[in-house]
Amino acid sequence: MLNISGIHEGYVLDHIKAGTSMKIYHLLKLDELKDATVAIIMNAKSKKMGHKDIIKIECPLGSIDLDTIGYIDHNITVDVIKNDSIIAKEKLALPKVLKNVIKCKNPRCITSIEQGLDQVFILTDAKKEIYRCRYCEEAYTEKETI
Amino acid sequence: MRHCMSPLDFSVDELDQLMGLAADIEENPDKYSHACDGKRLATCFYEPSTRTRLSFESAMLRLGGQTLGFASADSSSASKGESVSDTLRIISGYADICAIRHPKEGAPLVASLHSGIPVINAGDGGHAHPTQTLADLYTIKSLKGRLDHFTIGLCGDLKFGRTVHSLISALVRYEGVHFVLISPEELKLPSYIREDVLEKNGATYEETESLEDAMPKLDVLYMTRVQRERFFNEDDYVRLKDRYILDNDKMKLGREDMIVMHPLPRVNEISVEVDDDPRAQYFTQAKKAVFIRMALILTLLGIQVDKNIPQPTNNPSSEKGGEKC
Numbered sequence: 309m310l311n312i313s314g315i316h317e318g319y320v321l322d323h324i325k326a327g328t329s330m331k332i333y334h335l336l337k338l339d340e341l342k343d344a345t346v347a348i349i350m351n352a353k354s355k356k357m358g359h360k361d362i363i364k365i366e367c368p369l370g371s372i373d374l375d376t377i378g379y380i381d382h383n384i385t386v387d388v389i390k391n392d393s394i395i396a397k398e399k400l401a402l403p404k405v406l407k408n409v410i411k412c413k414n415p416r417c418i419t420s421i422e423q424g425l426d427q428v429f430i431l432t433d434a435k436k437e438i439y440r441c442r443y444c445e446e447a448y449t450e451k452e453t454i
Numbered sequence: 455m456r457h458c459m460s461p462l463d464f465s466v467d468e469l470d471q472l473m474g475l476a477a478d479i480e481e482n483p484d485k486y487s488h489a490c491d492g493k494r495l496a497t498c499f500y501e502p503s504t505r506t507r508l509s510f511e512s513a514m515l516r517l518g519g520q521t522l523g524f525a526s527a528d529s530s531s532a533s534k535g536e537s538v539s540d541t542l543r544i545i546s547g548y549a550d551i552c553a554i555r556h557p558k559e560g561a562p563l564v565a566s567l568h569s570g571i572p573v574i575n576a577g578d579g580g581h582a583h584p585t586q587t588l589a590d591l592y593t594i595k596s597l598k599g600r601l602d603h604f605t606i607g608l609c610g611d612l613k614f615g616r617t618v619h620s621l622i623s624a625l626v627r628y629e630g631v632h633f634v635l636i637s638p639e640e641l642k643l644p645s646y647i648r649e650d651v652l653e654k655n656g657a658t659y660e661e662t663e664s665l666e667d668a669m670p671k672l673d674v675l676y677m678t679r680v681q682r683e684r685f686f687n688e689d690d691y692v693r694l695k696d697r698y699i700l701d702n703d704k705m706k707l708g709r710e711d712m713i714v715m716h717p718l719p720r721v722n723e724i725s726v727e728v729d730d731d732p733r734a735q736y737f738t739q740a741k742k743a744v745f746i747r748m749a750l751i752l753t754l755l756g757i758q759v760d761k762n763i764p765q766p767t768n769n770p771s772s773e774k775g776g777e778k779c
Binding site: 414416417418419420421422423424425433441442443444445446447 | 537538539556557558559560561563564578579580581646650
């Protein structure tokens with residue numbers, strides 16, 4: 309049994325689909341967080357999911373954008389920790405804007421040739437989970453990331 | 455500062471004002487002939503165009519302004535690899551307003567984000583062509599007297615035709631507009647326009663492959679060209695390009711007060727014999743496009759010639775949330 313100590317302040321992302329935690333690590337730009345301690349537990353046993361990944365992040369609250377992972381997987385649960393206790397369980401929502409998370413696949417889009425242009429997608433239909441490229445308005449429904 | 459990326463960024467009231475201004479310009483051209491003295495319009499056309507570029511240039515010249523620009527990517531720094539954003543940063547120092555056409559979708563929006571002057575989308579690939587839509591609306595309003603309670607037939611390439619998509623999106627905001635969608639199966643209106651635009655706004659529509667069946671119902675017939683440049687497969691283009699040809703026999707099926715429109719250029723889809731029919735209004739439509747572009751240039755430059763003619767502000771309200779028009 310692997311033991312990882314609890315955290316004083318930060319987040320615990322639980323019920324991550326097994327094998328996808330590194331993708332989330334990069335999406336949340338956890339490698340860029342100064343003064344943060346991150347523990348990634350991969351392939352942990354889960355009654356609900358069979359196997360799952362978990363990410364524990366010791367960091368000041370508010371320093372990561374959780375909406376981004378709402379786009380990847382609604383089922384991830386987020387415990388918010390302060391003074392060694394869970395103070396909230398965050399419900400993940402679809403972000404209104406995705407910046408450099410997904411890439412426009414329309415070969416006729418300006419993003420295919422213009423250098424240095426951010427890939428920006430706007431949520432246009434929350435029910436159907438449809439994002440459209442800010443520039444060409446091409447719809448994007450697949451859950452793929454850059 | 456306000457740009458023009460989509461006709462939908464204008465409220466219905468603002469569109470009314472814009473068309474009212476265009477009508478006043480059309481009736482009293484002398485009143486506006488020096489409105490843009492000392493102002494310069496840059497026309498940045500990265501792909502070929504005859505009507506749109508010359509129409510913009512004519513609009514600015516009729517307002518007393520001057521024009522500069524390029525007519526193809528080959529004759530611009532784009533051929534050296536310069537980005538759209540850099541080009542617009544530079545042109546902002548040369549001109550007071552810019553009309554940009556680009557084969558890549560979204561290029562005018564990128565231009566507007568880096569520009570110090572108002573930018574007008576003069577067509578970006580298959581995406582949008584807002585001033586064509588403004589011209590279409592103005593033509594219908596001028597010739598039919600209203601933009602509500604009429605039946606419009608849209609015929610030809612409804613799949614790739616950006617003018618059709620834009621026109622539908624603009625017309626669903628008016629009450630009682632019934633759409634007859636005439637196209638072969640392969641070029642039907644995309645489902646996202648049917649569901650997200652027509653059905654979402656409660657507009658009524660019907661789909662048919664027969665132009666003959668549709669003709670007697672129509673107040674407006676909007677013909678479109680099947681565009682070679684939108685096809686990846688030449689065989690598909692050849693098979694579909696002559697599916698609909700409007701000729702005098704078909705015109706006999708239409709009402710006496712129907713009007714025929716076309717964004718032009720036409721190839722085979724309207725026989726030249728139809729040109730003499732008084733209902734053929736596509737050349738009028740091209741002429742009226744100049745007046746609505748004049749109204750748009752004045753609006754974006756914030757120039758008001760006649761205080762009695764209301765026009766949209768060039769500072770979009772925060773309610774509309776944007777820098778776009």
